[in-house]
Amino acid sequence: MNAPPKLGVFLLVLSGNFVSRFKETIMRKIFPLFIVLGLLYTACTPNNVKTDDAIVKIMDSANVTGSFALMENGSGQFTITNLSAYKDSAYAPLNTFFAVPTLLGLDKGYIHQSINNFIAFDSVNYYKELISKIGRVNMLKSIDSLQYGKGIISADSTMYWANNSLRITPDEQLGFIKKLYFTKLPFQKRSQELFKKLIIKEDNTSYKLSYIDAVDTEKGNSWIVGYIEENKHPYFFVLYTHAMKPIAVSDNASALLKRILLQQGFLKGVR
Secondary structure (H helix, E strand, O other), rough: OOOOHHHHHHHHHHHHHHHHHHHHHHHHHOOOHHHHHHHHOOOOOOOHEOOOHHHHHHHHHHOOOEEEEEEEEOOOEEEEEOOOEEEHHOEHHHHHHHHHHHHHHHHOOOOOOOOOOOOOOOHHHHHHHHHHHHHHHHHHHHHHHOOEEEEEOOOOOOOOOOOOOOOEEEHHHHHHHHHOOOOOOOHHHHHHHHHHHHOOEEEEOOOEEEEEEEEEEOOOEEEEEEEEEEEEEEEEEEEEEEEEOOOOHHHHHHHEEEHHHHOOOOOOOOO
């Protein structure tokens, strides 16, 4: 008759079986989640980026330099001009930054206005007061959780979004607006849904165009960050420009965006 296995051997076998079953459970339940997350995450790589010289010509004709990026959500395909500037160059977010205190203000109940009487985004004094009410500590926490740009927020908390204390890349701006669209930012869903209504610029049977924009007329810099929906399918875009000549920068930026979108086949309801 064989001797019974020693306790140590028995525990080792039991432990091995447990680990094996545990691994199987993890792989069965968790691995599919990683697959889903992998499909949701879209990175800008050489394999999914194309350039379009026609966009460069449009920007040249408008006497601006900078970068433009368009991402099709379904395929993850990017159309980009000036890839290095899009990924690696950081600029002051200007008034596009006001999206952050607005979402915070909605979350904390500091903003009680409805969609019909919300304050305009170009009211800098209003946002200065809102940022002051939120407080520097809460602003820092929110910026950190959002991974919003780079740099140091000045202690006086005034104009750091415009004086280069805080800088953000076009790639980071695109990531922010995409998360907003899918209500994946670290704010209440209600706040994000309301904010999305606030930034709608055009809404008709062919398309819905939403964006936040900002301009520094003194330096000739401008941002437009947003998305266009056609046939209920979103395309995300970011346009950063620097004007080479003194022009109406804000009007030029919005007109430039329209020209680029038209060239890309949008605004006709056929995408």
